[in-house]
Amino acid sequence: METLGTKMRALRKQRGLTQLQLASGISTPSMISQIESDRATPSPQLLEQLANRLGVELNYFETEFIEKSDELQCYRSAKEHMEAGNYREAIDLFQSLSWPLAPQFRPDSIYLDVATCYFRLGEYERAANMYESLVELGCNRSEVSVVVSGYYHGALAHRKLGHDDVAIAYLERAREIIRTHVEHYSSMSIKVGLSLARLYLQSSHFKQAKEIYLELLELSQTYSSRVDFATIYHGLACSSTYLGEYDDALVYCERAVEEHQSLQNIGNAMRCRINRSLILRMANRYDEAYTYLQELGAHVNPHDSLLRTAIHHELAQLCLQFERLHEGIEHTEIALTSKRLDRRAEVALRTLRIKIFLQLQDLVNAHAELDRLEGCCKDDATALPTDYVRLKCEVLHQIGADAELIKFCQAQAEQTISADENQEQEIAPFTFWIFPRQ
Incomplete structure (x- = not known):
């Protein structure tokens, strides 16, 4: 089916005009290029001017223009509802778009938006299904970034469903894909790694968690921020603690505190300090841990009940x-x-x-x-x-x-x-x- 863009390109070439000549005085060559590739829709006024310059009646484009305008308006309305937190309305509008989608819409973007709406509504099963569709779409189109995004967000949905084993499998697959496509090493590799390492920590696979955190430490030098450094050092402290590597754990813990403090993340810095007392206790340095924790208690925000709970639990x-x-x-x-x-x-x-x-x-x-x-x-x-x-x-x-x-x-x-012995789960x-x- 001919689109507005293909019709305009064909007419321009028939008239022997360049994009610069067609745009002269009424638009820009860049806008003409976007219209012809169906990445932009002209305003009614601009479309009328272009029709006059190409020597055709406006109704030559009108039907296609009306259809595209309706679709575009529907999409924009869906995005507005999504940004306003009206996720159910946004889903209905996204799903009302005509399929196959018009060229100016990317299917992966629509899938991701719909999945995000389901996720924020707490409908994690539906969100997980949409993310699986996103992975399939990315595989069919050989778009690595789409596949990785689908696996990553799908893992988050499965975590919400309590399917940690599925989430780990998704994140491992995403990590493997990123490793074999180094051109995609980016902030996504940090996100995937942090989520995977956290899951390994929670399931008591401390060696795997530490290996990932060490890898992320190297990656984050190039691709990440100081917030990620703090989280990585915190993770290294935790994994080292439960591996019995207490001296390393104390060093990593101190680095995490420094990073959080430099970013004014006082609460997170205090969490790491509480963890320091736990490391000392597990290293059988009880007197040192008790004295440290008693001093620490005087500096905790009295309104932060979570940190106070943690301190009293550790003191107990x-x-x-x-x-x-x-x-x-x-x-x-x-x-x-x-x-x-x-x-x-x-x-x-x-x-x-x-x-x-x-x-x-x-x-x-x-x-x-x-x-x-x-x-x-x-x-x-x-x-x-x-x-x-x-x-x-x-x-x-x-x-x-x-x-x-x-x-x-x-x-x-x-x-x-x-x-079932095969379903044994570490705690x-x-x-x-x-x-x-x-």
């Missing part, structure tokens, strides 16, 4: 090591009053309280905390801590609930037998603030 961990058990309970009680307490944080604190109450031989409170722990994970058993089974068995044994203990052990044995370290934000 140290109190358990020092056998300052009553002080440890006090710290957990303060932390549990936080207004920003999510389930992961509550699970960590409840578990710690069970351990401390068992040390105190306070079996009534230990059993009560066990009930609270199970209550906050009743809709998702995977949220229970790795040592949940051991702690429950110990509590039931200590209180003499032998019948309940036997029943629980039998249920656990049945679950173990029926579990992230039992802390709730250490990982870098993306």
